[in-house]
Amino acid sequence: MDSIGAAPVTALGARTEIDTEIDVAAERARTVGAGLSHHFNAAGAALPSHGVIAAVVEHLRLEERYGGYEAAAAVRERSDDVYAAAAELLGANPHEIALFDSASTGLRVLMDALRAMSGTRIVASSTTYVSHAMHLMTIARGHDADLVVAPVDAQRRLDVDALDALLADGRPTIVTVSHIPTSSGLIEPAERIGEITRRHGATYLLDATQSVGHLKVDVGAIGCDALVTTGRKFLRGPRGTGLAYVHESLIERLKPTAPDVRGAQWVTQSGWELSPDARRFESWESAVAARLGLGVAVREAIARSPESTERWLRARAGLLRSALADIPGVMITDPEGAASAIVTFVVDGVECGAVVERLAARNVRVVSVPATHGQWDLGVRKLSSVVRASVHVYNDDNDLGALVDAVRLVAAGRDGEARG
Template sequence: MQSQTTSHLNITQLRADTPGCQDSLFMNSAGASLMPQPVVQAMQDYLQLETQLGGYEVERMQQAQIAKLYEETARLLNTKPGNIAYAYSATDAMIQALSAIPFRAGDTILTTNNDYVSNQLAFLSMQLRFGIRLLRVNDLPNGDLDLTHLDELIRTYRPVLVAITHMPTNSGLVLPAEEVGKLCHEYGVWYLLDAAQSVGQLTLDVNRIQADFLVATGRKFLRGPRNTGFLYVSDRVLEAGLSPLFIDRRAATWTSPETYTLQTSARRFEPQEISLLTVGLAEAVHYANQVGIDAISQQNQNLMHQLRTGLQQLDGLTLLDWGSQQGNILTFHTIRQSLPTLEATLRRERVFFTTQYSASALIDFQRKGVDWLIRLSPHYFNTMDEIDAVVDILAQALG
């Protein structure tokens, strides 16, 4: 498949590569998207070899295929292969990054009210165990991040780390990653960006974002397998000699009984195990690059405009997404229909979605005054007819 412009996306081919979208209205790419057939085939081929030769021999034989992960991910983010490390998930990558920063009691982490729940739990755990101070940046009335408040907090508290989620799991909000990066660069603060929901649907350039760490997962908009992810590590991090607290054998060479030498690249952050999942992720990133991330992003904007416009016209349905920039997540609530009835209707019509409860984004749910929401997240293989069908189903469900 050749890289394509938006106006020439071959939707027929994309859907042929995606058997799962043929008999359903798949609106759950923010959870775990549908893998393209080339991704599935790459893993099946690898697994078949493992059944014949064993994992170690296949890993040795498939070095070129494994290297594809670093090359394709570097292409996706506009960086170098040496700045990419494989991870088991975005959360695994986040933990590796956090463990590399030499925090001390009293150090400050700045985050937002819209951060991912697993990240917040990690920060709270660090606060309890190590005495790290956790502060959150205010939001503007429209939901955007208050960059003036971020600037004030950085100047006042001199944080060791600023960590934000580019796009929250419970909202279509897109935070200003590049503007945050400029402030962190100006003040010399470590900057960690969780791009789990934005990689694969938005164009990301780490040189413009200026993140020191960027974490992502394979299963969402990248359309890769579950239990995969990656970590981008900046040259600044590598040159400072940062490394994870617990180092695996791929990360360093044991040089004497009391010493070791770190990998010079981001692979100092990698785990030992490489498998068919790694090859699947490599193929998923390759597939996204071949389709073209700019084309994907434009098609997604078209789909989301149609979905938001349609649902905004339904009486009794409240859209919950704030902010001046929104991506491929739409969340809504209603008091006109009970949640069990609404869920049953959507499932009967073969709509794939996610229900989220307050524990997934406690601060945001409390300020929006809801205890549940339904999340829809189409992707570029969806069609406008499918968007209209979902709107019609919800219109009928609300009476």
């Protein structure tokens, strides 16, 4: 019988056709790291496939032989396909895609280009990640803009009714939301937020760092004006990659604060012209090899089917969440109703960093997220840190069982370490 730890799967939730949507054995076969540890850190940096790594290494070898510029020229069509692939995944157009070295860079560039001035209101979700939050606070202080942390509902999601009432005054507003936070398995009501921002004429920026490659993300259905994500998390791309979608109507209104030769032409002694597409936000220098790897990762995500991936990940995480909740001394810290592939918890009497170390000793890879990464969420909830486990398509029943068994031993004080 399939099992998660000592608890049969049938006791946690019956198997359904969802389990056949993802070929886990095939995913593991093309993921070297899947056979080396029980890896539950897709929300930090997922295990890349062999195809992703092969694309990166192949291009580095090309640069080794011919030089960086020459190698880039030789793969121009493949580089351009990264934009096409990202657009296909998100339901956008290639000219609305920009590539960055990280989601943080993309968020910073776009927020700066929005040029919030005195009187502008910035409404941020309580789930905003530390880097973006600190940038928003810096903008507010430097430009006399008002920064408002959006109210939350009973499930700690952004309160859409409160947002609707707040925006009704017609004041110029930028709404920035983290689709899925770093600190829990919550999913923000992105589409409902889009309906409200469109109705009130607010600009809507979605941080999809934890959702692209995890959920089906369609920018048209969501209604966001811009979206930013990273390559290294659920997309399973290389570190040092990220991308953004910017709706064509917003591209025309945004001017980067630091135009670069990649997205602009210096045409007179004192004038320049910006590229008409989203590449106006890019920088000339980039890791071409990493971007090619990102392109492979995006194509693999499309082939896997975002809809099937979402259903499978959420179902498997649901089983894991239930199994962990049944362990004495373990408390799930996800808000009620959280249903993403991210599962957060604490173990009574054991500091979260120590839990991570003890699980690592059993070859189970999770991370600890401190309140310093989410003061508007973890800080408000009086949680100094949480343990975060995030499931991906290469995690099989053996992985899930290893994680649950290891947590059970830590909670019982039988993992070979004295409890603190």
